[in-house]
Amino acid sequence: MTDPSQGLFDAIDSLLDAVDNNTLLPAPAERVRLREAAGLTEAAVSQALGVRTQSIQAWEAGRAEPKGQRLEAYRKLLDGLTHRFPAPADTPSATSAGEPQQPDAALVVAPVVPELVAPAFVAPQAAQAARTAWRVDGLAVQGEPGPCIRCGVVTPHRSTDGRPLHAGALCQPPAAPRAPQPTADTQPTAAPTPAPAPATLAPASPVPAPVPTRPQRRAKSAARAQAETHALITRAVHEELERAEGDTGAALKALIRRAIPDVMTLFEETRATARYQFTAYPALPDILKKPSKREPDQIWEARPAFHHPDFSLKLPGSVQVTALDANAAYLSALKCWLPIGKLEHITGADGVDPKRSGVHLITPAPWRHPHLPNPLGDRDTDGALWVTDATLRLLSRLAGPKYGLTSAPEIHESWTSGATENFLDALRKILTAAREKAIEEDDTVTTEYVKAMYSKFVSTMGESIHNRDVIRPDWMHIIHSQAYANLWGKAYKAHQAGLDVVAMMGTDELHVTGDWRQVFAEGRGVAQMKIKHGDAKASGEYTLGKVTR
Numbered sequence: 001m002t003d004p005s006q007g008l009f010d011a012i013d014s015l016l017d018a019v020d021n022n023t024l025l026p027a028p029a030e031r032v033r034l035r036e037a038a039g040l041t042e043a044a045v046s047q048a049l050g051v052r053t054q055s056i057q058a059w060e061a062g063r064a065e066p067k068g069q070r071l072e073a074y075r076k077l078l079d080g081l082t083h084r085f086p087a088p089a090d091t092p093s094a095t096s097a098g099e100p101q102q103p104d105a106a107l108v109v110a111p112v113v114p115e116l117v118a119p120a121f122v123a124p125q126a127a128q129a130a131r132t133a134w135r136v137d138g139l140a141v142q143g144e145p146g147p148c149i150r151c152g153v154v155t156p157h158r159s160t161d162g163r164p165l166h167a168g169a170l171c172q173p174p175a176a177p178r179a180p181q182p183t184a185d186t187q188p189t190a191a192p193t194p195a196p197a198p199a200t201l202a203p204a205s206p207v208p209a210p211v212p213t214r215p216q217r218r219a220k221s222a223a224r225a226q227a228e229t230h231a232l233i234t235r236a237v238h239e240e241l242e243r244a245e246g247d248t249g250a251a252l253k254a255l256i257r258r259a260i261p262d263v264m265t266l267f268e269e270t271r272a273t274a275r276y277q278f279t280a281y282p283a284l285p286d287i288l289k290k291p292s293k294r295e296p297d298q299i300w301e302a303r304p305a306f307h308h309p310d311f312s313l314k315l316p317g318s319v320q321v322t323a324l325d326a327n328a329a330y331l332s333a334l335k336c337w338l339p340i341g342k343l344e345h346i347t348g349a350d351g352v353d354p355k356r357s358g359v360h361l362i363t364p365a366p367w368r369h370p371h372l373p374n375p376l377g378d379r380d381t382d383g384a385l386w387v388t389d390a391t392l393r394l395l396s397r398l399a400g401p402k403y404g405l406t407s408a409p410e411i412h413e414s415w416t417s418g419a420t421e422n423f424l425d426a427l428r429k430i431l432t433a434a435r436e437k438a439i440e441e442d443d444t445v446t447t448e449y450v451k452a453m454y455s456k457f458v459s460t461m462g463e464s465i466h467n468r469d470v471i472r473p474d475w476m477h478i479i480h481s482q483a484y485a486n487l488w489g490k491a492y493k494a495h496q497a498g499l500d501v502v503a504m505m506g507t508d509e510l511h512v513t514g515d516w517r518q519v520f521a522e523g524r525g526v527a528q529m530k531i532k533h534g535d536a537k538a539s540g541e542y543t544l545g546k547v548t549r
Contacts (some may be wrong), residue, residue, distance in 0.1 A: 001390060011167060017411040018446060025065070025074070025075055025078060026078055026082065027062075028059070028060055028061055028062035028279025029086070030087070030459070031059065031060045031078060032060045033085075034078055034081040034085055034266075035081070035089070036058070037081070037084075038081050038084065038085060041231075042056045042057060042060075042094070043232055043265055043268075043269050044231075044232070044235070044405050045077070046265065047235075047236075047262075047265055048077075049066075049070055049074060049077075049234065049317075050070070050074055051070060052265075052268060052274035052469075053265065053268045053269060054153070054268065059074070061160055062262060062295075063160065071305070071406075117187070125173065128317075131157055132157065132158075132159060132165055133158050133160045133162075134239030140463050141157065141158045142156040142157055142158065143156060143158050143162070143164075144156070145164070146163075146164035147164060147455075148164050148165055149163045149164060149165055150165060158532065171302055181451075181499075190533070191397075196463065212270040215379050229436065230430060230433065230434055230437075232262070232265065232266060232269070233262075233266075233434050233449070234446075234449065236255060236258070236262055236449070237251070237255065237443075237445055237446050237449060240255050241445070248444070248445050248474045251445055252444075252445050252448055252449065255445070255448075255449040255452065256448070256449070256452045258437075259445065259449065259452035259453045259456050260453075260456050260457070260460060260466055260467050262453060263427075263431075263453035263454065263456065263457045264457075264467070264470070266427060266453070267424075267427050267457070268432060270426035270427045270430065270527065271426075279323070281431065283342065284343065284473065284474070285343060285345070285415050287299065287359065287386055287415070288415075288473045288474055289361070289455075289463075289473075290463055293451075297473065298386045299359055299386050299387070299388060299473075299474075299477045300376070300379075300385045300386060300387050300390050300391075300487070301377070301388065301391070301477055301480045301481045301484065302375060302376050302377040302387065302388075302391045302394075302481055302484050303377045303378070303480070303484055304373050304374075304377045304378065304484055304487065304504045304505060304506070305378035305501070305505055306501070306503060306504040306505070307316075307375035307503050308371060308372070308405070308500060308501060308502045308503065309370055309371070309485070310371070310481040310500075310546055311500070311502050311544040311545070311546055311547065312544065312545050312546075312547055312548050313542060313544060313545075314545070315544070315545020315546070315547065317542060317543025317544055317545055318544075318545060318546060318547050319513055319540070319543060319544050319545070320513065320541060320542075320543055321502050321511050321512070321513055321541065321542055321543065321544050322406070322511070322512060322513075322516055322531060322540070322541050323503075323509065323511045323531065323532040323540060323541075323542070324509075324510045324512065324516060324520070324529045324530070324531060324532060325508055325509065325510075325529065325530050325531070326486070326487055326490060326507070326508040326509075326510065326528045326529060327508075327523075327524055327525060327526055327528060327529070327530065328432070328454070329431060329483045329486065329507040329508040330454055330455055330458045330479065330483055330507065331428060331431060331435070331454045331485065331526060332483070332486055332526050333458075333479045333480070333483035333486060333507075334424040334427065334428040334454070334458075334479065335421065335423070335424075335425060335428060336390055336421065336478055336479060336482040337357040337389055337390070337393070337419045337420070337421050337478070337480075338357055338419055338421075338423045338424070338475050339356070339357045339358045339389075339416060339417040339419045339474060339475075340417065340419060340420055340422065340423060341417035341418050342417055343358050343359075343415040343416060343474065344415070344416060344417055345413065345414070345415055346413065346414045346415075346416065347409070347412070347413045348411065348412070348413070349411045350413065351411065351413065351415075351416050352411055352416075353416070355418065355419060356389075356416040356418060356419050357389040357416060357417070357419030358388075358389055358414060358415045358417060358419075358474060359386050359387065359388055359389070359414070359415050359416075359474060359477070359489075360386070360387055360388075360389070360392050360411055360413070360414045360416075361384055361411070361412040361413045362384065362385065362386075362387070362392065362395075362409040362410060362411050362412065363383065363384045363386055363409060363410040363412070364376055364385075364395065364396070364406075364409045365399070365406045365407035365408070365409060366406075367406060368406075371495075371500070371501070371503045372405075372491070372492065372495060372501065373488060373501065374393075375391070375394050375395060375398060375406075375485070376391065377484065382419075384412060387419050387481070388474075388477045388478045388480075389416070389419070389478055389481075390481035390484075390485050391484075392411075392480050392486065393480045393485070394485040394488065395409050396408065416445060417472075426452075427457075431450055431453060431454050432526055433448060434446065434450050435450045435451070435526075436525065438450065439524050439525075451459075457475060457478070458479050461473075461475050461476045462475075462476040462477075482509070483507040483508075484507060487504060487506075487507060487508065487509075487510060490510055490520070490529070491504050491510055492520060493520075494510070494512045494516065494519055494520075497514075497519045498514065499512045499513055499514040499515075499516060500513040500514070500518065502544065510529075516529070529548040
């Protein structure tokens, strides 16, 4: 029988060729140095050890220590890295987590005259190990402004040990001041012999280096984070292909099994430098709780099941219909307004606000367009119902002057909180880029692996035994409804172009008549449509009969 814990050590053995044992873990700062010297990311180590990225950050900051089998596995990794990357002779040697360290005089930088040279961008070993301190509400801790221990630029944010540190370590080198230019009054008659410059100072540049703007710094940070997180996807695929000895079918099954923890690791990586961290699950109202495992909660997601009344499969076929597939519907729907705090109960229309999101009890206006899908989906009963913010936003747009298709719904009560449209946007962009690259390279394994990650991420963020890290059924309902709203928008676009919308079902299925390529770009990209295949009942192109009235 295989020991289940052996997988931890196998993961570490893939990072090291030779390992010796030690009795104590290195000091927190040394743990950071060893990992960075090996070029390993926090995410790579956390994935190998089977823990969350926050656990690695806590171990490297000295706030917590691993236990049990993970202690042994983590020690094995650090011991192997110590043999490969010994500490430099001019820096303090690694000590155990319980031994204090004295500051190293070699790290002290002599004062620099600002008129002669730009301030040095100094990141001592202790500063490299610092982490941003977060409050319980997810915001960065602030205090008296002071020079950041990483870049020297003044910031009010604090590290976990109380020192000034930019939130999320989003630092920049300080601006280099210009050297004073000599005037006619101060022009020397003879050039004095220049004093030798200190060996530790860099020569002054005649033109100061431009300081990157905040958008530039964020773009650079995002590009670096995307490269690191994309490497996690590539590494996982390579690992499973190696384990399966090239059997793509077996590798894909293994990747689909690990899709949920893998996508949660990616999600945590995208939140690493965020000002808001989702760390607690607020209490939910009863309308979002299932009465039992087999009974749903009270939220109506507006799932469509539309069929045009003028067309029928029972009549002789004379009208050509094309079944289209909207690519990566759930991936696109991650761009939606999600509530990020505790839902608050508000009566009447006061609960509706562009900067808030949640669920609403409404009485919709009648839908009087039988040749267009009802934006509320296929309902069996009339009257009031609970809908998501995504559905209400769609109904509000359709009631506005641009569309004028219906009247505004009556709003009775709401459960909402402050919201953002970008909470999952970084994860969406990373998965989209990985999907596009895999399609370009005809990499079916990675394409299906990415699909499993975003689809399972959405389907298990409610009350699911498969994902205990996210328990937000309101998010799940909103994302589902956003996917249906996106598909409704495509149906309306086809209708406006003169095509008949024959059917609209689920999150991605749209059947139309006419030349659909004049309306939609064809392809497998997230903004494109392709002909649907695989459904024996309605696959590709088929004919229908038209009802005469």
